[in-house]
Amino acid sequence: MNNSGPLKNIRVVLTRPSHPGNVGAAARAMKTMGLSTLALVNPRRFPHPDADARASGALDVLRHARVYDSLAAALGGCVLAVATSSRQRELRHELMTVRDAARELLAQAASHPVAIVFGNETSGLSGEEASLCQLWACIPANPEYASLNLAAAVQIFAYELRMTLPAGSRRQAPEFEPATIEQVEEMYRHFEQTMTHAGFHDPANPRRLLPRLRRLFARARPEAEEVNILRGFLKAVDKLRR
Amino acid sequence: MNNSGPLKNIRVVLTRPSHPGNVGAAARAMKTMGLSTLALVNPRRFPHPDADARASGALDVLRHARVYDSLAAALGGCVLAVATSSRQRELRHELMTVRDAARELLAQAASHPVAIVFGNETSGLSGEEASLCQLWACIPANPEYASLNLAAAVQIFAYELRMTLPAGSRRQAPEFEPATIEQVEEMYRHFEQTMTHAGFHDPANPRRLLPRLRRLFARARPEAEEVNILRGFLKAVDKLRR
Numbered sequence: 161m162n163n164s165g166p167l168k169n170i171r172v173v174l175t176r177p178s179h180p181g182n183v184g185a186a187a188r189a190m191k192t193m194g195l196s197t198l199a200l201v202n203p204r205r206f207p208h209p210d211a212d213a214r215a216s217g218a219l220d221v222l223r224h225a226r227v228y229d230s231l232a233a234a235l236g237g238c239v240l241a242v243a244t245s246s247r248q249r250e251l252r253h254e255l256m257t258v259r260d261a262a263r264e265l266l267a268q269a270a271s272h273p274v275a276i277v278f279g280n281e282t283s284g285l286s287g288e289e290a291s292l293c294q295l296w297a298c299i300p301a302n303p304e305y306a307s308l309n310l311a312a313a314v315q316i317f318a319y320e321l322r323m324t325l326p327a328g329s330r331r332q333a334p335e336f337e338p339a340t341i342e343q344v345e346e347m348y349r350h351f352e353q354t355m356t357h358a359g360f361h362d363p364a365n366p367r368r369l370l371p372r373l374r375r376l377f378a379r380a381r382p383e384a385e386e387v388n389i390l391r392g393f394l395k396a397v398d399k400l401r402r
Numbered sequence: 403m404n405n406s407g408p409l410k411n412i413r414v415v416l417t418r419p420s421h422p423g424n425v426g427a428a429a430r431a432m433k434t435m436g437l438s439t440l441a442l443v444n445p446r447r448f449p450h451p452d453a454d455a456r457a458s459g460a461l462d463v464l465r466h467a468r469v470y471d472s473l474a475a476a477l478g479g480c481v482l483a484v485a486t487s488s489r490q491r492e493l494r495h496e497l498m499t500v501r502d503a504a505r506e507l508l509a510q511a512a513s514h515p516v517a518i519v520f521g522n523e524t525s526g527l528s529g530e531e532a533s534l535c536q537l538w539a540c541i542p543a544n545p546e547y548a549s550l551n552l553a554a555a556v557q558i559f560a561y562e563l564r565m566t567l568p569a570g571s572r573r574q575a576p577e578f579e580p581a582t583i584e585q586v587e588e589m590y591r592h593f594e595q596t597m598t599h600a601g602f603h604d605p606a607n608p609r610r611l612l613p614r615l616r617r618l619f620a621r622a623r624p625e626a627e628e629v630n631i632l633r634g635f636l637k638a639v640d641k642l643r644r
Contacts, residue, residue: 189554194544217549259565300564302436307459308557312431315554316561322542323501360638372631380622389614396602400642 184214185311193318261297426456427553435560
């Protein structure tokens with residue numbers, strides 16, 4: 161899985177973060193999804209032991225973080241900056257979902273640096289900061305309590321970026337051999353025989369028993385080995401009645 | 403946006419959480435996305451001031467959290483439990499993405515309680531805990547550092563549930579009554595007894611027979627009526643050996 165190319169071009173920018181613990185947790189959130197470039201605009205305290213503690217195994221992201229004295233400087237070289245909010249304070253830009261924003265970001269990041277900008281924990285982004293961004297992404301949230309932790313917002317955005325990476329890298333190939341249709345049909349016949357001989361099924365009064373079994377196993381889509389197990393059990397039952 | 407109906411049926415279960423701060427942060431993550439039912443299985447310390455501090459405005463979720471002494475008890479009344487992992491330790495169940503799992507959960511949660519299960523921060527879910535779940539959801543992560551914070555994993559899952567809400571509420575309620583987890587567990591016990599007495603299963607040499615059965619039926623997610631049918635058959639088999 162080496163399609164982290166575009167992720168290297170994506171810069172996470174935290175403007176005026178108040179709590180060093182949040183900076184560390186944001187670094188950890190980034191690294192879990194393959195992001196590594198962190199920019200801090202006027203952090204209140206950095207570096208700080210709380211940041212290190214919450215970064216856990218992502219200390220390298222913190223160590224390489226660059227500190228800037230303005231958002232404009234932190235966006236240097238970027239072709240696109242997305243402002244993030246879980247609140248809908250002011251519609252100065254077109255709002256899009258994080259999912260749609262992730263697509264836009266990855267498309268640009270194939271060839272150019274881009275940025276995702278997060279505001280201060282309490283006050284969010286200022287109007288001036290927002291005006292430096294080209295897109296506004298909104299994290300959908302509970303209207304009665306939309307107060308996402310800063311690192312939680314970074315985690316969601318980073319997760320959407322990873323989910324949007326070219327598919328095929330995320331999903332696992334099935335490890336097991338599915339049963340053929342014939343094998344499953346033979347199993348149904350075996351169930352019918354054994355259930356009849358056990359006195360559980362009466363072919364003259366079937367009560368939709370077999371259609372129900374079919375429905376159950378159709379949902380399960382059994383593997384060859386599972387069909388073997390069930391038929392082994394039915395064979396053991398067949399011997400009981402001798 | 404008042405389609406929080408199905409969210410009320412979704413229980414977040416944290417098994418053996420070590421750090422009370424994570425429990426509080428998980429409560430906050432839940433509430434930001436509209437989830438409110440938190441279940442804790444043998445938390446190391448709870449309640450705790452660190453949990454309160456990290457919960458921020460979600461203290462109500464913490465106050466209503468229920469503590470259980472086993473995962474089975476915490477899943478009481480649920481018809482579906484999804485195990486969550488960012489690592490791919492063992493493929494005992496089919497892995498799906500959190501996004502797909504969110505769809506399954508919301509479809510069931512329209513009418514029945516369901517659960518999302520998170521393991522301990524360090525050790526994850528035990529094999530026994532995992533075997534009580536019917537689906538495994540994997541959070542895609544950086545293979546070089548997949549160590550998501552517990553609350554960050556809860557945040558991602560809760561976000562996906564919220565993102566899936568509109569589509570989820572359009573879905574039809576299931577037409578049939580799903581079996582509860584307890585009913586399915588009783589069916590496994592019955593299978594084990596009957597298979598043992600039929601000479602098909604040797605508890606001294608189990609050959610992974612029961613885990614395989616669990617895996618098969620976890621995929622099928624049987625209805626209450628289907629469990630009744632299978633147990634009716636097992637009862638008929640039980641009479642054969644008299």
